Amino acid sequence: MNTESRLEKILASGELAVTSECGPPRGARPEKVKEKSALLKDHVDGINVTDNQTAMVRMSSFAAAVIIKQMGLDPIMQMVARDRNRLAMQSDIIGAYAFGINTMLCLSGDHAKFGDHPMAQGVFDIDSVQMINMVRRMRDEETFQGGAKIDGAPKMFIGAAANPFADPFELRVMRLAKKIKAGVDFIQTQCIFNLDKFEEWMKGVTDRGLDEKVHILAGITPMKSVGMARYMKNKVPGMDIPDSVIKRLEGVSKEQQPEEGIKMAVESIERIKEIKGVHGFHIMAIEWEEKVPQIVEQAGLYPRPKV
Amino acid sequence: MENFEPEIVAFCCHYCAYTAADMAGSKRISYPSNVKIIRVPCTGKVDAIHLMKALEKGADGVYVAGCLAGDCHFKNGNLRAQARVDRVKKILTELGWEPERVAMVNMSAGMGEKFAETAREFTETIKKLGPSPGKLTGNESKAAS
Amino acid sequence: MITAEQKPIQEIIQYIAPYGRILLVGCNECVTVCAAGGRKEVGLLASALHLNSLKQGKTIDIKEITLERQCDPEYVEELAPYIDGADAVVSMACGCGVQSVAARYKTSPVFPAVNTRFMGASLGQGVWAERCKGCGDCVLGITGGICPVARCSKHLLNGPCGGTSNGQCEIGPETDCAWRLIWERLKELGMEDRYEDLMNAKDWRPGGAAGPGKIIREDLAQ
Incomplete structure (x- = not known):
């Protein structure tokens, strides 16, 4: 055990882990963070706090993670390479750890072009792989990226993302291997809708024995409507939505689409549970956090183990 | 202004429009004397600066007459000319001048009637636009110098 | 090469509005190759500025010069005979050229006529793409x-x-x-x-x- 992270303990116990996420509000409204997190509290082992997701300014992931921590819950602080250089990253990591935040996710970040400040200069001082390596060295070697010793090293359980659906597909297992080499502990994948392709990717992962070196949490997103499915298919980069998903949602009335979407999410979890190397689920219910408990329960992932 | 007779420069390709002008002459098809023809070996030889200088020197309108699409004697001189005309139109727009003062037209050597018609239409267009903006400010002498 | 694009003409007009005698300086290197500030573009810009002054009813005196390399002091020196006859300099070179001229002729205002973009390569006629960040x-x-x-x-x-x-x-x-x-x-x-x-x-x-x-x-x- 490297850290005090609840997620690490769950994963070490061999149980399937469950995480979800909370997008911080676009304003100084701490109650919003509390409301969203309260919906999730009994049903997940960690709550991802997104970092200016889709390059839109929001309450900082650090601040929102502190609010969640102070509720006695377990935030997973996301950090993107787009908005901070290595100095800012390391000071935020130390600061977060000082508040008891012990789990984080290292990401490149969506390009600023997509957000509400497309004129901003992206930082990209280091990339997500280098960030993983930096956080691991801060923890294991107690040194800053620049080489100096840390007095009070932050012991972070280190996560990263993987998108099995972006191309070139053949690189996607190799890139995971690279993140493992850099020192990542767990992976949360992009939302999985194309299960066949996910299975193919996982086969590549297990063939190389990478599943023994990293915990993979499969990304699950319930579709609220056929409109959302079409939007994600056409507008969200790196998303793979098979036509069968859209057809199935089209097959039911508009009122029934949310329920059908949840049913599909639960079915996906049931199928993915059988895939070797999957150690948990990351449920991203976009602006639909209240449905996460239902999904967790219906998928047989409730109650959550005590560690 | 009702007696305004525009000065118009037409850069005409030797292989088409210039021959068409000849044909118009020999067939006694009349066209406005406002149009001053400059013969060029190919409209591809006409650069943006030539159109600009014509306007600078006091022309009220300038057009380039080249071969029909696909018929350029030098493959794509007429297409290059079109691109340059478009560029000058953009410059004029930026300056607040009417972009219609420059134009590209295409015809073949046998189209004497088309040559005359083009000359008439373009002269009409420029008459409607009025004198070059460079002449409206008492700068005529300078413009012509 | 260093690539550049001409600024909007109205911006250039604003810069030079107070001045009557302009030294318009191009460069034979990168900006010539990317068709932004070579001899040809100097001629066209001069002509456009003339048209503008005609419409404004003003007179403008533009001296056109294109240097071999505007970022090199020995070529920038070639402007010396003309600098006193100009109220302002407009440079069509990249930012390096503009600054070389400004550094040498301290009493003349020097205005850029192009926006320097990136270090790029030519992909075909009229197309340039960024290739190096230095x-x-x-x-x-x-x-x-x-x-x-x-x-x-x-x-x-x-x-x-x-x-x-x-x-x-x-x-x-x-x-x-x-x-x-x-x-x-x-x-x-x-x-x-x-x-x-x-x-x-x-x-x-x-x-x-x-x-x-x-x-x-x-x-x-x-």
């Missing part, structure tokens, strides 16, 4: 001759990110994913195994993080 520590030797610093929208040294779609960058289908190109090239070269080498965090000092760059060649400098 990072000062070239990685092309290990990335199959394709630069991730200049050509990946996130400058990722361990790409590609998860936003690649049909081999194109997430910022849009008109931009190739640099890491897709790198991967294809490594495969062609039989160097696939190199892909999994971790590339360490970059030292940005040689590319400008340490302050304005300067090269002094002891054997050449006097």
